[in-house]
Amino acid sequence: AQRVTQPEKLxxxxxxxxxxxxxxxxxxxxPELFWYVQYSRQRLQxxxxxxxxxxxxxxxxxxxxxxxxxxxxxxFAQEEDSAMYYCALSGSNSGGYQKVTFGxxxxxxxxx
Amino acid sequence: xxxxTQSSRYLVKRTGEKVFLECVQDMDHENMFWYRQDxxxxxxxxxxxxxxxxxxxxxxxxxxxVSREKKERFSLILESASTNQTSMYLCASTSSGExxxxxxxxxxxxxxxxx
Numbered sequence: 001a002q003r004v005t006q007p008e009k010l011x012x013x014x015x016x017x018x019x020x021x022x023x024x025x026x027x028x029x030x031p032e033l034f035w036y037v038q039y040s041r042q043r044l045q046x047x048x049x050x051x052x053x054x055x056x057x058x059x060x061x062x063x064x065x066x067x068x069x070x071x072x073x074x075x076f077a078q079e080e081d082s083a084m085y086y087c088a089l090s091g092s093n094s095g096g097y098q099k100v101t102f103g104x105x106x107x108x109x110x111x112x
Numbered sequence: 113x114x115x116x117t118q119s120s121r122y123l124v125k126r127t128g129e130k131v132f133l134e135c136v137q138d139m140d141h142e143n144m145f146w147y148r149q150d151x152x153x154x155x156x157x158x159x160x161x162x163x164x165x166x167x168x169x170x171x172x173x174x175x176x177x178v179s180r181e182k183k184e185r186f187s188l189i190l191e192s193a194s195t196n197q198t199s200m201y202l203c204a205s206t207s208s209g210e211x212x213x214x215x216x217x218x219x220x221x222x223x224x225x226x227x
Contacts, residue, residue, distance in 0.1 A: 009152065036216075044155075044202065044218040086154060088216075099170075100216060102147075104154035 002027040002091045006103035013077050014111050021072040021106050023061075023087030032090040033063055033070040036102075039083045047072075047085070057081070077110045084108075115139070116219040118203055124225045131190040133222050135203030142207065144186035145216065146170075146178065149200040161186055193226045200224075 003026040013019055025031060035047040048056045050063040050070060061072045070087060087103040119134035135144065143162050147155040147170075157170030159178040167178050175197060179187040186205075190197055203219040 006154075034215075043220045044204075046215045049215070099157070099160075100145075101157075101171075102155035104152060 002031070002089055002099070002101045004087050004089050004101050004103035006085075006087055006106050008106045009104070010107045010109065012109045012111060015079055016076050019072075019074040019077045019081065019108065019110075021085050021087075021108065023070045023072065023103060025068050025070065025087075025089050027068075027089060027091045029091055031063075033061070034088040034090070034100075035059070035061055035070075035072050036086045036088055037083050038086070044086070077108075079110050079112055082108055082110045116203060116205055116217050118201075118219040118222050120222050121220060122223050122225075124227065125190075125193050126227050127194060129190075129193050129226075131193050131224065131226075133188040133190075133201055133203075133224070135186045135188070135205075135219055136184050137186075137203075137205040137217070138184065139205070139207070139217070140183065141205035141217075142183070143205060144180065145204040145206075146176075146186065146188045147202045147204065148172070149202055149221070155202065158188065193224075195226050198224060198226045 005024045033050040036044050037047040038044045059074045063070050084105050084107050086105045090100045116137045125131050145160040146158040149155050156172050158176050159170050161167045161180040164183050177189045201222045204216040206216050
């Protein structure tokens with residue numbers, strides 16, 4: 001079974017402070033990890049994926065297989081970063097199909 | 113640009129009614145998904161489909177069924193709506209190759225209230 005854990009429901013930081021949204025996963029194979037973001041009154045959209053190894057809107061995330069983590073980081077938070085963030089894992093289910101499992105989400109609140 | 117649309121943004125139904133939620137995508141994606149989004153529970157997969165007339169159960173299929181008669185359209189059906197099905201429903205699609213490894217494109221969501 002695959003599982004994604006986001007331990008924080010709410011994370012409040014001041015503008016300009018560093019941000020780290022935690023994500024831990026459980027999966028026996030080689031996972032693909034994603035971060036999705038949902039801004040207020042907008043649809044859920046991809047922020048970044050680990051295989052791309054790119055920085056989007058100043059955010060980065062490194063897959064740490066030893067710690068089974070995929071934390072999302074940004075050195076200096078901006079007010080426009082306030083949103084709901086979901087970590088997601090893509091793996092194979094028992095039927096052999098790739099299946100995406102989402103975490104419970106972390107609401108990031110950037111205080112001006 | 114991928115466009116995923118859902119038939120209604122808001123829907124209010126009564127207990128016991130049959131409810132249809134429609135999702136259409138315009139990018140010729142093979143794979144389509146239905147999730148429900150609840151505070152504190154995140155997104156939970158209800159059903160998905162990797163081809164026309166094909167469907168697979170997700171994590172919480174009970175009380176739901178789906179229909180995929182055309183490639184671009186994936187319908188979620190609540191046979192007899194109950195109050196615990198009050199939720200935000202999200203549809204998503206991905207291109208094929210390896211199901212789930214491509215980016216999921218989401219619709220705007222349908223907020224269903226069952227009275």
